[in-house]
Amino acid sequence: MYAAYAARFDTDSPLAALAVGERPDPAPQDPDWVTVQVRASSLNHHDLWSLRGVGLTEARLPMILGCDAAGVDPDGNEVVVYPVVADPTDPRGVSILSENHPGTFAERVAVPRANLVPLPAGMPFTDAACLPTAWLTAWRMLTTRGRIDQADAVLVQGAGGGVATAAVALAVASGKRVYATSRDAGKRERIEALGATALEPGARLPERVDVVIETVGAATFDHSMKSAAPGARIVVSGATAGYEPKVNLRRVFAMQLEILGSSMGTPGELADLLAFCVAREVRPVIDTVYGFSQVEEAFARLESGEVFGKVVLDHTK
Template sequence: MLAVCAVRFDADAPLEGLEIRKIPAPRPPNEDWTVVTVRAASLNHHDLWTLRGVGVRPGCGPLVLGSDGAGLDEHGRRVLIHSVIGEEGHGTPPGAGLSILAEDYPGTFAEQVTAPRWNLLTIPPEFSFEEAACLPGSYLTAYRMLFDESHTRPGDTVLVHGVGGGVATALILLGTAAGLRMWVTSRTETGQRKALRLGAEAVFPAGVPLPGQADAVMETVGAATWQHSIASVKDGGAVVLAGATSGDNPPNLLMDDIVARGLRIHGVRLGRRSQLSDLITFCTAKGIRPLIDTTFPLTEAHHGFRRMEAGGLFGKIVFKMNS
């Protein structure tokens, strides 16, 4: 079968390690696992970081990339794959710990993938495979940032930095549907206009002082926006972290400010299967559909990775299988 693999890892030239190749069809390791015929899979920054060698275990590779996917199970049912393996001991030996697809297990950028049966959720008929494939990563991260970690309520103000990527656009869609006042910063006028069309209440150029302070700040940019995030949140408010695309070492952590103002700093990484189920229910009830920037056939995966590396996205990149 066809798969998109990381064959080597290079922090400076990550895409040189990307290869589309034929590999053997996967076989479930035990009766608790099954094969999913993938119809669509979405690209995350995690995949690009993997090619840079971030979080890669020694001796790893070739590694099938991709943690998010949707397709057909062994019975032909439309299913979404929860990418966290080992939750509550499902699919792994006792004490094995948590992992995600494309780390310790082959990922979803392939015509077929194996996963524990427990990790499969039914796709509602309203969602296409391409839309469903966006949910487990970016949209589940955004859902957790807003509803598990920020402690915001309808009517509160939430600031999102750097509109365009999958998590940022998901935050705007989900937050607006939940009755939050979504403020957005963007470096470009085009990004600001798109954010308004997506439902943001107000948009601002990146880095400028805001007319007020937010109840919570959603931080996925990192070093480049950290000082603005701290300055923009109310005393006692929350800064919720789910990534650092501009680097994870800001020149000034502002620890004294964080302590003196009683700010809450929350980190978000892996979501639970139950939270993914709640997200699907919420999106279905509110008519939310993931925003897709571009769809590529799996054979053109290089183009999707290059588009993500170059920046300027507005929504998710999705790979569609040829079958």
């Protein structure tokens, strides 16, 4: 079958490690696994890190990349693939597709049947393929960890990337006052179009917020702390600009702040996210859709750093 995979590692030029060509069909691990015909998938920075050799070992090469997918199961049902798999060989007890098991950038992918979530009627495969990693991460940050139902205002740091942009769209759809930062003036315009107030990094907010979505790290963490209202939740799922920020502990205890880690989500949360998107008519923010034959162009677009939202692969083209 046709697939995109990591053939080797290249720390400095990850795209040089990307290969496209024929790979063996997926082999289900046991009777509880099924093979899904992939109709659409989407890229994440996880895929670029894999090409650099982060989270993937040479013993696993060649490895088909991709975490996210929507497609059709063996019974003809349209489904969204939940990408986290129980894995006793991994110290975490789980792994994400494309780490220990072949990923979704292929004509077919094998997953546990329990990882299949029904695709809502009328939702395009290309929309659904955006949700299982970045959007699910944002959903869990806002709901389960951030308790957005108890909030009036939300700050999203570094909007433009997949998780942060998803958080903006979901928080706006939840009826909250949303502030979002970006260094890029063009991205700030697009943030405003989503219904949020766009600000430069470090800018003073009109009010303190109840929830902060933090995916940037050290570069923005002090601003996140200063923007937090008493009892606020600062939810962290990434550290793209440094993972060792200075933290003013006096502010933490005096303001009774909660600093919470978050990663991915559960199949139930993915089902809730799908239902929310249907009920509130929320569509994922998509930067570009490429045909699957253009997968190398899609990777180049992601690596450019100019994306706003998700880069999607349409496997029917």
